[in-house]
Amino acid sequence: MEGLWNNIDYAASVVLFLIGLYAVIAKGNLVKKLMGLNVMETAVFAFVMATGIVTGGDAPILGAGAHEPFANPLPQALILTGIVVALSTTALALSLIIRIYERHGTIESEDLWGVE
Amino acid sequence: MSRAFDLVLYALLISCALMVIRTKDLLAAAIIFTTYSLIMCLVWQLRGSPDVALTEAAVGAGVTSVLFLITISRTTRRER
Amino acid sequence: MRRAFVIALLVLASVPLLYGVGQLPPIGSTDNPTYTHVVPRYIQQAEEEAGAENIVTAIILNYRGYDTNGEVTVIFTALVAVLGVLMITRSDSGPSVPISPVPVSPVTRFIVRTLSPFILMFSVYMVLYGHSSPGGGFQGGTIVGALLIVLSLVTESADVQRLLPPAVKVWLQPAAVLAFGVIGIAGLLLVGSYLAFPVEGDLVFLRVPWLTVIEVGIGVGGAVIVASIFWAMEGSA
Amino acid sequence: MAGGQWPAVLVISPLVGAALCLIVGRWAPRAVGYFALGVFTLVSVAAGFITYTVSAVGSFSYHMGGWQPPWGIELRFDEFSVSIAVICLVGWLALMFSLHYVNHAVPEPRIPYYYALFLLCLGGMNGFAVTGDVFNMFVFLEILSLSGYALVAITGERIAELAAFKYLVMGAVSSLTILFGIGFLYALTGSLNMTDIAQRLSSVEPFPTGVAVAALTLGFCVKAALFPLHVWLPDAHAIAPSPVSAVLSGLVVKIGVLGMLRMYQVLYSARTFDLGALNTALMWLGAISIVMGAFFAMVQEDIKMMLAYSTISNIGYIFMGLGLASTFGIIGATVHIFNHAIIKATLFLGAGALIYQTGYRDLRDLRGIAKAMPVTSACIAVGAVSIVGIPPTAGFLCKWYIALGAIEAGRIFFAITLLFGALLIFVYYIRMLNAFYFTPATHPHLLQVGEVPMTMLIPIVILAVLCLVMGIFGRIPLSFIEPAVIEMLAPVGG
Numbered sequence: 001m002e003g004l005w006n007n008i009d010y011a012a013s014v015v016l017f018l019i020g021l022y023a024v025i026a027k028g029n030l031v032k033k034l035m036g037l038n039v040m041e042t043a044v045f046a047f048v049m050a051t052g053i054v055t056g057g058d059a060p061i062l063g064a065g066a067h068e069p070f071a072n073p074l075p076q077a078l079i080l081t082g083i084v085v086a087l088s089t090t091a092l093a094l095s096l097i098i099r100i101y102e103r104h105g106t107i108e109s110e111d112l113w114g115v116e
Numbered sequence: 117m118s119r120a121f122d123l124v125l126y127a128l129l130i131s132c133a134l135m136v137i138r139t140k141d142l143l144a145a146a147i148i149f150t151t152y153s154l155i156m157c158l159v160w161q162l163r164g165s166p167d168v169a170l171t172e173a174a175v176g177a178g179v180t181s182v183l184f185l186i187t188i189s190r191t192t193r194r195e196r
Numbered sequence: 197m198r199r200a201f202v203i204a205l206l207v208l209a210s211v212p213l214l215y216g217v218g219q220l221p222p223i224g225s226t227d228n229p230t231y232t233h234v235v236p237r238y239i240q241q242a243e244e245e246a247g248a249e250n251i252v253t254a255i256i257l258n259y260r261g262y263d264t265n266g267e268v269t270v271i272f273t274a275l276v277a278v279l280g281v282l283m284i285t286r287s288d289s290g291p292s293v294p295i296s297p298v299p300v301s302p303v304t305r306f307i308v309r310t311l312s313p314f315i316l317m318f319s320v321y322m323v324l325y326g327h328s329s330p331g332g333g334f335q336g337g338t339i340v341g342a343l344l345i346v347l348s349l350v351t352e353s354a355d356v357q358r359l360l361p362p363a364v365k366v367w368l369q370p371a372a373v374l375a376f377g378v379i380g381i382a383g384l385l386l387v388g389s390y391l392a393f394p395v396e397g398d399l400v401f402l403r404v405p406w407l408t409v410i411e412v413g414i415g416v417g418g419a420v421i422v423a424s425i426f427w428a429m430e431g432s433a
Numbered sequence: 434m435a436g437g438q439w440p441a442v443l444v445i446s447p448l449v450g451a452a453l454c455l456i457v458g459r460w461a462p463r464a465v466g467y468f469a470l471g472v473f474t475l476v477s478v479a480a481g482f483i484t485y486t487v488s489a490v491g492s493f494s495y496h497m498g499g500w501q502p503p504w505g506i507e508l509r510f511d512e513f514s515v516s517i518a519v520i521c522l523v524g525w526l527a528l529m530f531s532l533h534y535v536n537h538a539v540p541e542p543r544i545p546y547y548y549a550l551f552l553l554c555l556g557g558m559n560g561f562a563v564t565g566d567v568f569n570m571f572v573f574l575e576i577l578s579l580s581g582y583a584l585v586a587i588t589g590e591r592i593a594e595l596a597a598f599k600y601l602v603m604g605a606v607s608s609l610t611i612l613f614g615i616g617f618l619y620a621l622t623g624s625l626n627m628t629d630i631a632q633r634l635s636s637v638e639p640f641p642t643g644v645a646v647a648a649l650t651l652g653f654c655v656k657a658a659l660f661p662l663h664v665w666l667p668d669a670h671a672i673a674p675s676p677v678s679a680v681l682s683g684l685v686v687k688i689g690v691l692g693m694l695r696m697y698q699v700l701y702s703a704r705t706f707d708l709g710a711l712n713t714a715l716m717w718l719g720a721i722s723i724v725m726g727a728f729f730a731m732v733q734e735d736i737k738m739m740l741a742y743s744t745i746s747n748i749g750y751i752f753m754g755l756g757l758a759s760t761f762g763i764i765g766a767t768v769h770i771f772n773h774a775i776i777k778a779t780l781f782l783g784a785g786a787l788i789y790q791t792g793y794r795d796l797r798d799l800r801g802i803a804k805a806m807p808v809t810s811a812c813i814a815v816g817a818v819s820i821v822g823i824p825p826t827a828g829f830l831c832k833w834y835i836a837l838g839a840i841e842a843g844r845i846f847f848a849i850t851l852l853f854g855a856l857l858i859f860v861y862y863i864r865m866l867n868a869f870y871f872t873p874a875t876h877p878h879l880l881q882v883g884e885v886p887m888t889m890l891i892p893i894v895i896l897a898v899l900c901l902v903m904g905i906f907g908r909i910p911l912s913f914i915e916p917a918v919i920e921m922l923a924p925v926g927g
Contacts, residue, residue: 004218008119010620012126014213017613018206019133024606026202029195030598031142031187035149037605039133042156042176044612049160049168051620054231055224057164060251061330062243069226070251071164072235073242075619077255078568081267082612083171084334085575088274089605090180091425092579094187095278096586096601098429099594101191108196112595166330167252174338179422182345186429216644220620229623229633234503262497262506266560266572269448273553273576276455277583280546281594366459370452377449380441383498390441392499 009050016043030097030107034090041086045079052076129155140195146184153177245395247403248327256332257410261391265380268372268414275369275421282428305350315343323415324408333372333411337418344423348430357427360420368420375413379406439486440495440508443479443517444563446472447556448576451549458545466532469548473528473555477521480559483510484518488913494565502565503626509565512917513694516562516687519771523683523778524555526892527676530782533886537789538588538674547587547674554580554680561688567615568625570695574611574656574688578604581685584677585669596668603665607655611692614648617641627699634703642706649696650711657689659715659752660722663745667729670741675785678737682744682781683774690751690770697755701921708758715756720850722749727857731864734795736784739861740777743820746854747773753847754835762838763918768910769831772819772903776828779816779896783809786889790882796865801874805882808890810869812897817862819900822855827903830911 004011020043023036052072059066060073101107132152139145153176161169221228238251238259246254256264319339326332348356360368376391383392383406386399393407394400450472458465486493492511496502528551539547557577564570582604586597619625621641622633634642651662658666666686670678700706726746733739747769754766786809787802788794803810819826822833832855839848874880884890903910 003220003222004214006222006224007217007220008122008126009223010217010220011214012129014210014217015130016133017609018210018213019130019137021606022202022206023137024602026199027137027195029142031184031191032137032145032195033602035136035145035184037602037609038149038176038180039136039152040606040609042153042172044609044616045168045172046156046159047613048616048619049163049165050223051228051230051616052165053163053223054226059164059166059330060239061166061328062249062251063328070239072231073238073251073255074235074625075230076165076168076252077260077263079168080171080252080256080334081263081568081572083168083175084267085270085572087175087180088270088575088579089601089608091183091274091429092277092281092582093598093601093605094183095281095429096582096594096598097187098190099281099586100598103591103594107191165252167250167332167335170331170335171338174335174342178342179338179345179426182342182426183429186426190429190431212644212647216617216641219638219641220617228620229637230620231623233623233633234625235623237504258498259500259505260568263566263569263572265445265448266569266576269451269553269556270572270575270579272452273550273579273583276451276546276549276553277579280543280550280583281586281597283540283542283546363459366456369455373448373452377445377452380445384438384441387499389496389499390438390445391497395499 009053010047013043013047013050016040016046028109030100030109033109034093034097037093038086038090041082041089045082045086048075048082049079125155125159129159141193142188142195143185143193146181146188149184150177150181153180247393247400248407250327250329250332253327253332253407257327257407258393261376264414265373265376265391268376268417271418271421272370272373275425278425278428300350308346308350312343312347315339319343319415323411326411327404327407333414334418337415338422340415340419341422341426344419345426348423348426353427353430360423365420365424368416369424370417371420372414372417375410375417379410382406437482439479439482440510440563443476443483444508444556444560446475446479447552447559451552451556454545454549454552458548462545465545465548466528466535469552470525470528470532472552473521473525476556476559477525480517480521484515486510487512487515503624503629506569507565507626507628508563509627510563512914513691513698513767514563515913516691516770517559519774520555520558520562520684523774524558524680526895527679527778527782530679530785530889530892531676532888534674534676534785534789534889540589543587543589547584550580550584550587551677551680553577554584554685558684558688562691565627566625567618567627567630570692571608571612571615574608574692577685577688578608581681584681585673588672588674590672592668593672596672600665600669603655603662607652610648610655611652614645614652617645617648621645627695631699631702634699639706646696646700646706646711650693653689653692653696654718655689656692657686657748657752658745659718659748660725660745661718663722663726666745667738667741670744671735671737675737675781675788678740678785679778679781682741683778686744686748687770687774690748690755690766693755694767698921712756712758715752716844716847719749719751719753719756720847722746722752723850723854724857727854727861731857731861734797736787736794736796736799736865737781739796739865740780740784743858743861744777746858747777747820749854750832750835750851753851754838757835757838757842757844757847758922759838759842760918760922761834761841763922764911764915765831765834765838767914767918768834768907771910772827772831775896775899775903776816776820779812779893779900780820782889782893782896783813783816786885786893789889790885791879793876793879796868798875800868800872802879803869804874805880806884808884809893812893813869814866815897815900817866819904821859821862825901825904827900827907829904830907834911
């Protein structure tokens with residue numbers, strides 16, 4: 001338990017991940033599913049960012065006023081990429097939703113799986 | 117940054133996430149989602165990651181929310 | 197019933213996950229493998245090896261530039277995908293219904309118009325100084341994209357799109373991928389492998405210009421892609 | 434450096450080519466297909482040189498940006514990376530098939546986007562197959578997945594967007610699970626390079642590593658459509674235009690398997706983990722996949738739907754081979770990745786040709802078509818015989834090896850399941866061939882349709898010939914992959 005208490009950042013991101021996953025699985029509304037997916041994405045990013053936390057760490061930008069220790073720059077670089085990937089997925093999913101609504105007049109999955 | 121403040125931020129994040137799921141009005145849910153992203157952005161800024169915080173504010177809270185809003189305006193606002 | 201089942205399943209899944217994260221190396225310590233293994237070189241040598249004061253920029257554009265090359269391809273893929281999915285086809289009844297116009301208050305319009313030059317200046321600064329301060333190509337580009345989106349919302353979308361005629365837009369959309377390609381091949385020819393930056397020697401002065409070319413490419417590409425995705429989804433492109 | 438600059442050509446030219454596709458598409462819409470084919474020819478040449486180098490001098494690596502791993506990103510060219518050869522082969526033929534096919538399947542203004550997405554998908558797969566860096570793997574996984582989702586929706590058919598959305602949601606969740614696993618590995622080892630992770634994993638806590646392995650496995654199993662996680666596959670693969678189905682079914686699901694292979698490579702060389710539970714689970718899921726996939730395929734009337742379920746069944750074979758963790762089993766599984774790609778591409782392109790000429794996709798409507806399109810039907814027949822696993826075709830050797838692996842591992846039950854699965858597959862392909870060859874036509878006017886244009890016929894014929902050739906010269910890939918598998922299993926005494 002002590003390990004978990006110290007790693008509360010990881011624990012919080014796991015909880016957020018599962019909340020998002022619940023929305024993706026259990027919600028019928030496609031936009032809601034996508035919001036759940038976005039919550040999951042941000043949760044995973046928070047998890048990876050937490051691997052790079054350094055107590056009292058300064059922003060990893062050299063120059064006047066910067067002081068050791070620096071926060072770990074590598075997870076930051078990874079998550080910059082990750083955020084863009086998340087945006088791309090969301091944009092495509094939302095345009096699919098727009099098309100689905102134009103065609104079937106609904107975005108509730110219960111109504112939609114009947115159309116097939 | 118103190119541990120207590122951490123806990124408050126994470127409690128806020130989790131309650132925002134739950135509210136995104138619970139809210140029936142999609143427009144409200146999208147706005148709560150923006151709040152969620154902004155709190156996350158604050159967390160990262162406090163952890164010495166201004167680059168990621170900036171990106172999350174511009175992309176996660178900004179553009180993603182706009183795309184959600186435009187979708188909601190072209191489809192429907194109510195969730196059943 | 198189904199919801200209760202899903203919740204039970206997720207609670208069950210949370211147990212090993214939480215137990216697992218409890219056993220990960222403690223957060224915040226400087227003795228973690230994440231902080232002692234690969235990263236020290238970045239922190240100590242980024243400035244002289246990679247030519248950027250912002251270590252994050254040094255990593256995303258130089259050490260792991262190939263990842264960023266992939267990243268800009270992902271956002272470009274998203275653009276192609278959105279345009280491909282939303283492009284109006286013959287089978288449709290006609291152009292989709294435009295969004296019902298919401299009257300914009302003159303105050304909003306005034307504020308947006310007044311602020312836009314400053315926002316533009318801010319983002320240009322962010323793109324050009326990404327290697328020595330927070331921010332960089334994509335952040336600056338996204339802000340320009342957001343500015344275009346806001347302008348489309350408060351004025352006529354068509355007026356804003358006239359800034360970017362299709363013949364120009366089609367060249368600017370892949371700007372980031374092309375900038376990476378050009379710099380990558382330049383590195384291949386002059387230094388010896390794809391996306392290699394000169395580390396020392398006569399060519400070292402090229403580093404900052406190359407970083408700037410990539411940053412500007414990402415910035416322009418990012419801005420145009422974000423705005424184009426918005427226009428496509430809005431149904432006016 | 435071995436391989437020269439070909440690795441950079443391999444991974445970068447499809448990405449840049451896709452960017453140029455839109456520009457070409459604006460000025461000369463008709464030329465986009467040829468442009469894409471040209472770009473991909475260059476990529477295939479690069480893949481050819483790399484394959485040759487690997488077989489001649491052995492594995493080598495290419496350092497992106499000139500940085501040594503683990504600081505920079507390493508491209509790794511070993512025996513498993515040679516899957517680029519099959520990616521390029523099938524991808525090139527599918528692109529060639531597309532030249533005529535798109536006019537029929539894709540709305541005209543979308544055609545440049547179709548080719549751009551096709552190149553991105555193939556380029557993403559090449560990048561995924563050769564990277565030696567776990568995060569880079571995620572980035573390329575996203576390129577190929579995103580373009581895959583869009584390609585499913587691009588026809589604009591009635592439920593195309595729905596199928597694509599289902600695929601997208603499951604695909605995105607699995608990508609995130611994979612990223613979660615990668616985050617775990619990074620937190621434990623502080624490295625992103627696979628070789629480096631393998632070295633450092635031996636001294637970390639076992640439980641979190643187990644969680645990481647579980648997350649990665651779950652993610653890759655969704656990508657590979659293993660049985661309970663397969664629900665996205667049938668609709669997506671049946672709705673997509675046929676060349677896309679060939680690529681999705683033949684190659685994109687294999688990306689999940691390839692990811693599993695990479696993970697196994699890391700875990701086996703880390704030595705410290707007991708993978709017994711994971712292997713048993715994969716074996717059982719594989720066995721269930723074989724039977725359920727075949728069972729669902731039997732009741733389909735839509736030819737592409739049937740082929741899609743057949744993919745699930747075949748993925749079951751591959752996972753069973755992996756789970757057996759014996760030398761023969763893994764060799765069989767690896768070679769089945771290659772062979773199934775070729776066979777399934779033959780079948781999907783053949784089905785596409787039938788649909789192109791007749792406009793029907795229901796087996797009941799396609800009766801007697803063999804008289805009208807003898808070459809296409811013969812190629813489909815070769816593919817069908819091959820996928821059932823009748824000697825001397827390509828499908829036989831790998832199934833034989835997997836069965837041998839099951840016996841080697843002392844698991845006779847799984848060998849029997851495998852035979853049972855082959856029997857079920859036999860039943861539904863016989864049903865298809867019976868309809869094509871020995872049943873009077875439902876629509877007599879179809880007997881006049883004739884063969885498809887040459888650019889569509891040639892890829893099908895090449896693939897069908899390969900099905901036969903791979904059966905006869907099947908020992909070449911086997912002997913090529915064997916040392917790699919033995920080396921991979923060596924630390925655990927497999």
